[in-house]
Amino acid sequence: MIRVTLPAHLRKLAQLDGEVELRLEGTVTLAAALDALEARYPTLRGTIREHETKKRRPFVRFFVCGQDWSHEPQDKLLPDGVATGKEPLIILGAIAGG
């Protein structure tokens, strides 16, 4: 089970109160986590990654165990802390305000 923290706009869109817990089959990569998130909450498709290319949207960032994973390859294995559910995968808007 992994944990995912979403920004307020996306929590509201997916009608979530807190973190998301996702069960992943196979290797725990960023792509696998995002695939599982979008499969469970289809309304989030296109909001974090582009529909067709699966590229991260420009104003979205990923943080993992205190490190910026925004520019890491999506097929890279997530750290054990995230894979075991000890630490969340944090998805957030790149800048505040607006």
Place this chain on the structure above:
Amino acid sequence: MSGVRVLVGTRKGAFILTSDGQRKKWAVDGPHFGGWELYHLKGSPVDPDRIYASQSSSWFGQIIQRSNDGGKTWEVPGGEKIPEPLDPPGGVSNKFIYDSSAATGAPLTTHQWYDGTPHPWEFKRVWHLEPSLTDPDVVYAGVEDAALFRSDDGAKSWQEVAGLRGHGTGAQWQPGAGGLCLHTIILDPTNPQRIVIAISAAGAFRTDDGGMTWKPINRGLHSQYIPDPTAEIGHCVHHIAMSPARPNVLFMQKHWDVLRSDDGGDNWHEISGNLPSDFGFVVDVHAHEPETIYVVPIKSDSEHFSPDGKLRVYRSRNGGNQWQALTKGLPQKDCYVNVLRDAMAVDSLDQCGVYFGTTGGQVYASADGGDSWSAIVRDLPAVVSVEVQTLR
């Protein structure tokens, strides 16, 4: 019992304002989708409880929401949560992909950027939603970068009406200050094959075969700031309005100039007349008097606010050129707001109601065709769009 439902899109959410036929006491419901930008909401003429909403964010992209109960509850069509973690993946929603297929699409080349250089087509947001006049599950979407999309399944899936972008002039289209946006969609109630659309800053276009083929309809437009002021395309049309009772007559607020066409857009002539400024964004037509039209003059293209600090709606009762300032109930001192292109609407009660919203967050209503005005609400986020549903 008759009444009205005013659908207000703002920079930070949507609001629904309701009243009975007297239109004196109002209930304000919202914000819906707080924090998101609501470019447009519009109800189905066939089923008023079916409302479509365009919700967008620079961070998280474009969402389409749909209500089946008059705006009490909302859903993302096709975006329903999967009940159990390992259930099969759910549907696809909010997917606007330009059609570049050989069978039905148009090559996705480039349009012009602000400086005239080629720029790739990129989907950004939905500016305007236009539900079908006959089927609540059919809805059109005008998007940025400019294209027309259609859904036949209640906004779950979208297909580009690619004949528009591919009709031949697309590579020359250039964005206006707000982007290359398709912001106006007019469906002809007497001819289901005819659709009129407008794009900033390409101009107006029309199809007479349900969207297969399109042609520019900009003859008579004069835009001093483009290399050829009477060019076939390149005009910054801000909005077009039509009276359903007389679909061949169209009224246009262009970047500068207010214009009129009596032949479905084939030819236009200016009707700015005695307006204090013919720059503006909105134009609309009285529900029962097809020669009575409304605009809100704005000072200039560099000063997007009401001239002289006075918020005035101008009404012409004879189809243009002679305009009367309507000021009763509107601020006539120190008022510097804008009224954006989709932020005026009329109801169809016996005594026609007129509504508009401002970038200062006020929504004004007149229950007497514009003679007098009062604010329904004063302190919303900046208003982007206003639509009205007449409920009977």
